[in-house]
Amino acid sequence: MTASPSFNLHEDYRPPSGRHPDAPKNPEPYVAAENLVTAVNLAIFLQRPLLLEGEAGCGKSRLARHVAHQLGLPLYEWPVRSTSRAQDGLYTYDSILRLHDVHLKQANKPGLFGAKSALPGKATTGRNPEKPMDYVNYGALGEAFRLQECPAVVLIDEIDKADIDFPNDLLTVLEEPWKFEITQADDDTPPIIAKHPPIVIITSNKEKGNLPEPFLRRCVYFYIEFPADKERLKDIIKAHYSIKKSGEAITPPTDELTDAACERFLAIRNKGDLHKKPGTSEFLDWLKAMSSFGKLSGLSGEAKLPYPELLFKIHADWDRYAAKP
Amino acid sequence: MNDYESQAILLAVFERLRKDLGLGIGELLAVYRAVAGGFGTEGPEALCEVARLLWCHAREAEEDFNAVFNEVVAQMTRHTPTTEPVKPEPPVDRPLSPPHEPPVPPVNIPPPAAPSPLMVEPAPLPVKTPMRPVQDITGPELRAYWPLSRRSMVYAWRYLRRTVKEGPRDVLNVAATVEQAARIGFFLCPVYDRRMQNKNHLVLLIDQGGSMVPFHRFTRDLEETARDGQKSQIQRVDLAYFQNVPPEHIFRDPHLMSPFPLKNLLAWIDPDTSVLVVSDAGAARGHRRNERIRATAEFLSQVKRRTTQLAWLNPMPQTRWAGTSAQFIARLVPMFQMDREGFGNAIVALRGQSQGRRG
Numbered sequence: 137m138t139a140s141p142s143f144n145l146h147e148d149y150r151p152p153s154g155r156h157p158d159a160p161k162n163p164e165p166y167v168a169a170e171n172l173v174t175a176v177n178l179a180i181f182l183q184r185p186l187l188l189e190g191e192a193g194c195g196k197s198r199l200a201r202h203v204a205h206q207l208g209l210p211l212y213e214w215p216v217r218s219t220s221r222a223q224d225g226l227y228t229y230d231s232i233l234r235l236h237d238v239h240l241k242q243a244n245k246p247g248l249f250g251a252k253s254a255l256p257g258k259a260t261t262g263r264n265p266e267k268p269m270d271y272v273n274y275g276a277l278g279e280a281f282r283l284q285e286c287p288a289v290v291l292i293d294e295i296d297k298a299d300i301d302f303p304n305d306l307l308t309v310l311e312e313p314w315k316f317e318i319t320q321a322d323d324d325t326p327p328i329i330a331k332h333p334p335i336v337i338i339t340s341n342k343e344k345g346n347l348p349e350p351f352l353r354r355c356v357y358f359y360i361e362f363p364a365d366k367e368r369l370k371d372i373i374k375a376h377y378s379i380k381k382s383g384e385a386i387t388p389p390t391d392e393l394t395d396a397a398c399e400r401f402l403a404i405r406n407k408g409d410l411h412k413k414p415g416t417s418e419f420l421d422w423l424k425a426m427s428s429f430g431k432l433s434g435l436s437g438e439a440k441l442p443y444p445e446l447l448f449k450i451h452a453d454w455d456r457y458a459a460k461p
Numbered sequence: 462m463n464d465y466e467s468q469a470i471l472l473a474v475f476e477r478l479r480k481d482l483g484l485g486i487g488e489l490l491a492v493y494r495a496v497a498g499g500f501g502t503e504g505p506e507a508l509c510e511v512a513r514l515l516w517c518h519a520r521e522a523e524e525d526f527n528a529v530f531n532e533v534v535a536q537m538t539r540h541t542p543t544t545e546p547v548k549p550e551p552p553v554d555r556p557l558s559p560p561h562e563p564p565v566p567p568v569n570i571p572p573p574a575a576p577s578p579l580m581v582e583p584a585p586l587p588v589k590t591p592m593r594p595v596q597d598i599t600g601p602e603l604r605a606y607w608p609l610s611r612r613s614m615v616y617a618w619r620y621l622r623r624t625v626k627e628g629p630r631d632v633l634n635v636a637a638t639v640e641q642a643a644r645i646g647f648f649l650c651p652v653y654d655r656r657m658q659n660k661n662h663l664v665l666l667i668d669q670g671g672s673m674v675p676f677h678r679f680t681r682d683l684e685e686t687a688r689d690g691q692k693s694q695i696q697r698v699d700l701a702y703f704q705n706v707p708p709e710h711i712f713r714d715p716h717l718m719s720p721f722p723l724k725n726l727l728a729w730i731d732p733d734t735s736v737l738v739v740s741d742a743g744a745a746r747g748h749r750r751n752e753r754i755r756a757t758a759e760f761l762s763q764v765k766r767r768t769t770q771l772a773w774l775n776p777m778p779q780t781r782w783a784g785t786s787a788q789f790i791a792r793l794v795p796m797f798q799m800d801r802e803g804f805g806n807a808i809v810a811l812r813g814q815s816q817g818r819r820g
Binding site: 171174175177178181182184187189218231232235238239242300346347348349352353354355356357358359 | 483484485487488491494495498500510511514515517518519520523610611612615616633635638639642647648691692
């Protein structure tokens with residue numbers, strides 16, 4: 137990857153062995169701009185969440201994987217859905233299973249409702265309904281809080297999809313003293329306190345309006361721009377093809393093809409008449425298609441684009457660029 | 462750049478932008494902490510970047526932020542390095558009362574010293590109002606003029622709820638199940654509840670066109686946030702548009718193209734319906750027209766016969782109602798100005814909880 141600027145984590149927080157065993161194994165092909173690296177470092181230093189916005193397909197979510205790999209920290213992803221609650225990120229409690237276990241235990245006991253009908257061998261493996269903590273399923277944030285050796289990277293993906301109160305509910309957890317309690321636990325169970333506050337990366341694409349102000353105030357905000365110049369785009373291509381995916385031999389596209397593709401792509405993008413601009417990921421797919429299926433003529437000038445189905449996803453855009461005879 | 466200097470710059474920028482960006486002391490201290498930790502020490506640009514990352518939360522604000530920051534830095538460097546933290550310069554002294562030159566009647570003006578033959582034709586001299594120095598209105602404050610944000614609309618709509626248990630029993634009640642199992646001594650079956658349903662019905666009547674044109678952005682937001690059922694949690698929203706006075710014509714579309722009779726609208730209204738009228742009621746232009754008041758009163762009495770949950774949202778501030786039709790209409794219906802508090806109160810009225818009247 138680029139050797140230039142790198143992410144900074146204070147020595148005290150680094151995993152003892154250099155890399156945490158759960159850290160992502162495969163490097164993420166990612167070219168982070170210098171100011172993005174500053175933003176990440178600032179977020180790490182101040183222990184504040186990093187809020188990323190930007191066009192779709194510009195590598196918002198991938199940054200978290202990249203950071204986790206570079207720093208050798210485990211990554212916990214939390215894809216937010218419209219029904220997500222802030223609580224789910226910490227833990228969910230399986231009351232039904234607990235009830236079920238109580239029932240099973242009673243059914244196995246000789247007595248009024250003898251063990252005759254109960255199925256033998258279906259014991260509550262490893263769980264004891266008398267211990268409430270056996271029924272806690274930790275979410276991404278909960279796991280990160282429980283990590284002892286080093287901080288974790290937590291990706292809260294597409295936070296704007298959730299209900300409007302969601303970010304506010306998160307706030308109380310994502311700051312000092314970095315702790316939460318499990319309400320179902322016994323009274324003597326201590327609250328869960330993060331030894332190392334996690335590195336929180338949040339993505340949003342403002343699909344449903346703005347995030348609440350108190351939440352924004354606490355975030356480090358960064359807008360990921362589409363790489364506007366050819367060199368950056370080429371760097372990204374290089375990064376993608378320099379990483380060998382296991383079992384998949386990809387020959388990088390020829391320089392000639394890369395050049396022509398970058399030029400044509402940027403020309404179309406910068407023309408500004410697209411309803412939905414294709415992002416980096418779409419560009420990479422397109423390039424891959426051209427490089428492995430064979431380039432069709434027409435990358436230059438006004439000729440018909442090869443494989444337009446990878447770039448244009450809206451009818452109006454399609455009509456303009458792809459439907460040309 | 463030493464720490465002290467950067468702190469002074471940051472403080473000056475913070476003072477100027479605190480309100481617009483919604484920052485607290487915590488955010489100022491965070492940047493101080495970052496600077497102490499070695500961020501942004503390379504120069505003003507790096508410092509600006511660090512402060513921007515922490516203080517700007519929208520791409521649109523970044524430009525303003527950079528401008529203010531550069532301005533402050535320029536100001537600081539103009540002052541030769543002193544130990545004083547530089548205060549923002551006092552505003553350029555602006556005349557408190559603009560020099561009122563009494564408009565001199567044209568007759569008193571002596572003819573120009575050398576009347577050229579071309580100027581013989583007498584023409585009325587234009588009477589000019591004295592120039593008032595216009596305040597700087599390009600600041601970020603004005604651009605962010607937004608009395609009622611979409612977000613606060615959604616929040617307020619949520620209070621307009623009327624929950625009823627309805628439908629099949631399909632929600633597991635864990636507490637009741639455990640309680641039942643404990644009471645009987647064994648687990649019999651799970652206890653299910655009916656789902657809570659929001660049974661609210663809103664009729665939104667929006668004044669469109671004419672004096673309401675400047676407020677279309679807000680009425681559109683109101684309408685969109687109300688109709689987005691998932692967010693506003695209003696089960697049924699009926700929309701109607703009118704111009705100036707409701708009973709004249711009611712339209713189904715915002716362009717006032719497809720009219721429909723008022724009695725259809727009235728038929729939708731039952732005692733559980735909330736009716737919200739959004740109109741300036743003549744306050745925007747400062748009119749007071751008796752026919753408008755009379756027509757509106759007639760319409761309101763028709764609505765009041767069907768529901769008591771009625772409110773009027775006026776995009777003009779309350780101070781501008783006096784002497785206009787709005788002042789009179791406000792006697793007939795709870796009328797609220799369109800800001801966060803006013804809208805909140807309107808929602809309370811729409812729930813039928815308040816008899817409070819304004820105006």
